[in-house]
Amino acid sequence: MLVDFTSLPPRDAYAWMSGTILPRPIAWVSTVSAEGRTNLAPFSFFQGVTANPPVLMFVPVNNRDGRKKDTLRNIEETKEFVVNLVPYALAAPMNDTAASLPHGESEFEKFGIAQAPSSQVRPPRVAAAPVSFECALHAIFPVGEGAMAASVVFGRILALHASESVLGPDGRPEAGKLDLIGRLGGSDYARTTERFSLGRPG
């Protein structure tokens, strides 16, 4: 079959994209508002960008009524955020935090998610996350306008926290110990428990 994206409603485009571009890693993003209220939400349009300078990106899209998500509002106000990674053990609380709460109501408090202080930014980390990246806002690149329009948020990585429990003998995180999940289409997720290796061509 052939799907003509030039005349496709955004909802259908989203369904095709989210059901095919997978598995997607999940950025569980903590922020604070200008008043200091914490916020936590998952984003699976998420990737690393480069290491020089160390930058990652994730993509909050506007709500269907065109309103910005709290995460974006907070980052625009305070220019800082933390990206926490999501292991299988935290799948359920991660999903809880995708609920639409009124602006200013904290998902950390509402869902009893323990937080830990960051070292260089105000937003706290998710204490149980195996890895957290402290980020300063690098740039926001707008894509589209209105409902479902995107703001690509680029973050300069200032610090990384890694739980000792996910480190291997070389001092770096091991995929098997991280046990991260990836998002598939709809409500489906994948685990990273089945892996294989490929040597790079010379």
Ligand SMILES: Cc1cc2nc3c(=O)[nH]c(=O)nc-3n(C[C@H](O)[C@H](O)[C@H](O)COP(=O)(O)O)c2cc1C
């Ligand atoms: C696994 C998962 C991945 C998600 N990925 C995105 C995403 O990439 N972009 C987005 O705008 N919303 C995404 N969402 C929905 C947001 O988490 C949801 O809209 C949330 O309420 C936003 O919270 P906030 O308004 O506090 O920022 C995702 C939800 C889940 C459960």
